Amino acid sequence: xxxxxxxxxxxxxxxxSLVWRLRHYANAVWAENVKEWxxxxxxxxxxxxxxxxxxVYLLPYVLYGIALVGGRFSPxxxxxxxxxxxxxxxxxxxxxxxxxxxxxxxxxxxxxxxxMYGTLEAVFAAPVxxxxxxxxxxxxxxxxxxLMIVVQxxxxxxxxxxxxxxxxxxxxxxxxxxxxxALYGIGMIMASTTLLFKQGWLISEALGSLLMVVTPIxxxxxxxxxxMQKAALAVPTTYGILTARHFLMGExxxxxxxxxxxxxxxxCVVWVVFGLAVFAVIDRYTRxxxxxxxx
Amino acid sequence: xSLAATAFVIRAEMVKTIRIYFSxxxxxxxxxxxxxxxxxxxxxxxxxxxxxxxxxxxQHLTGSGNYMAFILIGAMVSNFVFSGLWGVGNSLREETxxxxxxxxxxSPTHPLVVLIGKTLAEASVTTCIVALQATIxxxxxxxxxxxxxxxxxxxxxxxxxMVGFYGFAIAFAGFTLLIKEVHGWVxxxxxxxxxFSPIRYPVQVNxxxxxxxxxxPLTWALVAIRGIIMLNQRDVGLWxxxxxxxxxxxxxxxxxxxxxxxxxxxxxxxxxxxxH
Numbered sequence: 001x002x003x004x005x006x007x008x009x010x011x012x013x014x015x016x017s018l019v020w021r022l023r024h025y026a027n028a029v030w031a032e033n034v035k036e037w038x039x040x041x042x043x044x045x046x047x048x049x050x051x052x053x054x055x056v057y058l059l060p061y062v063l064y065g066i067a068l069v070g071g072r073f074s075p076x077x078x079x080x081x082x083x084x085x086x087x088x089x090x091x092x093x094x095x096x097x098x099x100x101x102x103x104x105x106x107x108x109x110x111x112x113x114x115x116m117y118g119t120l121e122a123v124f125a126a127p128v129x130x131x132x133x134x135x136x137x138x139x140x141x142x143x144x145x146x147l148m149i150v151v152q153x154x155x156x157x158x159x160x161x162x163x164x165x166x167x168x169x170x171x172x173x174x175x176x177x178x179x180x181x182a183l184y185g186i187g188m189i190m191a192s193t194t195l196l197f198k199q200g201w202l203i204s205e206a207l208g209s210l211l212m213v214v215t216p217i218x219x220x221x222x223x224x225x226x227x228m229q230k231a232a233l234a235v236p237t238t239y240g241i242l243t244a245r246h247f248l249m250g251e252x253x254x255x256x257x258x259x260x261x262x263x264x265x266x267x268c269v270v271w272v273v274f275g276l277a278v279f280a281v282i283d284r285y286t287r288x289x290x291x292x293x294x295x
Numbered sequence: 296x297s298l299a300a301t302a303f304v305i306r307a308e309m310v311k312t313i314r315i316y317f318s319x320x321x322x323x324x325x326x327x328x329x330x331x332x333x334x335x336x337x338x339x340x341x342x343x344x345x346x347x348x349x350x351x352x353x354q355h356l357t358g359s360g361n362y363m364a365f366i367l368i369g370a371m372v373s374n375f376v377f378s379g380l381w382g383v384g385n386s387l388r389e390e391t392x393x394x395x396x397x398x399x400x401x402s403p404t405h406p407l408v409v410l411i412g413k414t415l416a417e418a419s420v421t422t423c424i425v426a427l428q429a430t431i432x433x434x435x436x437x438x439x440x441x442x443x444x445x446x447x448x449x450x451x452x453x454x455x456x457m458v459g460f461y462g463f464a465i466a467f468a469g470f471t472l473l474i475k476e477v478h479g480w481v482x483x484x485x486x487x488x489x490x491f492s493p494i495r496y497p498v499q500v501n502x503x504x505x506x507x508x509x510x511x512p513l514t515w516a517l518v519a520i521r522g523i524i525m526l527n528q529r530d531v532g533l534w535x536x537x538x539x540x541x542x543x544x545x546x547x548x549x550x551x552x553x554x555x556x557x558x559x560x561x562x563x564x565x566x567x568x569x570x571h
Contacts, residue, residue: 049483056486063504064337064496065344068362070352074344086344202325213335219343 028128032136033143040144050144054152058094061218062160065090072160081220082252083245087160092245093217095152096237098145099176100211103183104204106141107134108190130283131276134191138184168247171257175243178264182236185271192282216241221254236271239264296404304404308412309419312386316420326378327424331432334370337495338363348438356497359525364438368521369494371432374425375418375453376488376513379460380481382417383410384467388477406559407552410468414461439524448533449520455537456516459544462551469558473567493517512543 040047065086066072073084083089110133114120123133156162193203214224214232221229221238232238243260245251253260296304317323341350341362354360387406390396399409433441467484471477489495491507494517498508508514519536522528 046479049479053483053486056483056490060486060489060495061340063498063500065340067356067496067500068341068344068350068353070350070355076346077344079346080343090340202322206325206329209329209332213332213339218336218340223339223343 025128025132028126028132029136029139032133033139036137036140037143040140051148051151054094054098054148055155057097058091058152058156061090061094062087062156065218077220080222081245083249085163085249087156088162088164088249089245089251090218091152091156091160091162092164092248093241095149096215096241096244097212097217098148099142099180099183099240100208100215100237102138102141102145103187104190104208104211106144107138107184107187108194108204109201110134110137111191112194131188131279134188134279135184138180138187142180164248165250168244168249172244172247175240175247175261175264178261178268179236179240182264182268182271185268185273185275186236188272188275188279192279195286196282211235211237214238220251233263234267236264236267239267296408301404301408304408305412305415308409309416312413312416313420316416323420323424326374327427330370330374330377331367331428334366337366341366353497356499357521359521361438361525364525365497365521366495367432367437367439368524369517371425371428372453372456372517372520373488373494373513374428375421375457376460377485378417378421378424379414379457379464380467380484382421383414383461383464385471385477385481386410386413386417387468388471400563407465407555410465410555414464418457418461441524445523448523451537452516452519452533452540455540455544456512459512459540459547462544462547462549464551466547466551466554466558469555472562473558488513512540512547515539515543 065074068074069076069086072087074086075084077086077089078084081089111120111123114123124130126133153162190204190207197203214228215235215237216224216232221232221242224232239260242251242253243257246253246257246260255263341348345353345362348363349360350362351360353362353365357365359365387396387399387410390399399406429441433439467477467481470480474480488511491504492498492511492513493508494513498504498514515536519533523533
């Protein structure tokens with residue numbers, strides 16, 4: 001049976017308009033974000049723990065640095081990157097681990113979580129592309145991440161008094177925004193690997209460990225072996241950390257700010273296109289092979 | 296149940312756990328390689344902040360400026376602790392996922408006996424992995440050398456450390472019966488150990504961490520183990536530390552046993568054993 005009346009044609013036109021579709025997608029992203037917050041706040045103790053965790057994670061790095069140099073300032077760091085304050089250096093670097101975890105764990109495990117809840121099939125049957133679903137998940141994760149960073153910074157400011165240039169905040173946030181787009185691409189790849197391997201924690205853990213080594217969180221790129229320095233240049237967080245520290249505390253990056261923004265823009269295109277392509281291939285494969293609901 | 300029957304159950308559980316472990320060889324490879332890889336950021340951080348492999352400030356705190364050896368020994372010993380936390384503490388939760396928890400509870404064996412089997416299997420696998428790591432690390436230029444005279448007291452300390460820690464892990468397994476999803480809590484606990492025991496940095500650098508660290512057996516064991524391996528100290532007060540660890544072992548084992556029994560009874564009475 002067909003319905004070719006004038007009303008149907010108007011609806012078809014409306015549905016095919018780009019603005020309508022974007023609004024439809026935005027609604028779906030927001031709904032997914034709200035759903036995740038509701039789920040998270042159902043376990044208030046766990047939510048509280050997730051806010052305190054980043055402080056507990058950060059402190060061993062800071063205290064280790066202080067034990068190494070016998071104080072807060074390192075002459076060797078000054079020689080390498082032009083800044084001496086190791087507490088500010090490590091804290092700003094460490095903030096970015098949260099964003100990396102967002103891509104590797106929060107987005108990567110979004111589909112696996114739905115599978116555990118028994119709702120994956122319902123999500124996949126929804127009238128929106130599947131990447132919209134992971135985007136909603138990443139939106140929740142980004143907001144959560146900013147909340148954690150705020151707690152982390154309040155603690156560090158109260159205990160160590162962070163020394164940063166407030167004028168550098170806006171350009172640093174601009175770089176973080178760009179970096180998040182590229183991380184979304186990596187998150188899409190991780191999400192698709194869980195469709196394929198189901199228990200994908202090993203891949204997230206392994207990739208996360210490798211990225212933690214090459215990303216200059218608590219050290220500058222210069223101390224890494226050359227092959228690791230080259231690998232680090234393909235990771236969006238490298239530019240995020242170096243540029244943020246450059247704006248906030250004057251770290252010398254070894255390349256200009258313009259080059260950093262340009263390279264992250266290229267990484268955004270590369271990682272997002274690659275991420276969406278990998279996701280589409282694996283999604284099609286799992287549905288054809290009938291393994292979507294397998295555990 | 297007779298002693299022979301209990302021993303049979305422990306052996307059967309050990310065999311089962313090891314079989315499951317080796318069904319996923321990639322996971323074994325992961326645990327052999329990655330804990331050492333996690334140490335690299337700290338080695339690079341040391342190189343960036345100090346400029347060499349030796350730190351005078353570190354020497355002032357620990358007696359040795361070789362921060363690389365400090366970190367690597369911390370990583371190896373903490374492997375035992377963390378594999379115990381994940382392998383034993385989380386083991387009953389895994390049985391729930393596999394759908395076999397009800398069979399264990401319904402069998403004529405006490406779940407604690409099953410847990411002992413899991414503990415011994417976990418300890419055997421971790422010992423093999425750490426022995427492999429220690430062999431590789433001693434061949435690399437990190438300034439760590441193992442001799443029989445060093446290895447024997449270190450083994451004694453590790454055994455003393457783990458006996459108490461498995462008591463804690465058994466209590467934690469009971470906790471998983473109660474609150475079910477403990478993945479996040481295990482991570483937090485892991486990082487509490489990183490913060491309050493000298494796994495990655497000398498806790499003496501801060502008065503609060505120094506104070507809290509004394510309540511954790513891992514601190515006592517690590518100080519003695521590093522003294523033996525890095526400082527060639529024959530007299531690190533070994534017997535005093537063994538005495539302290541023995542006292543902690545008794546407290547943790549007795550406390551762990553009673554906690555587990557109480558929590559297991561509570562979940563049975565509440566009828567929540569099979570819940571997810």
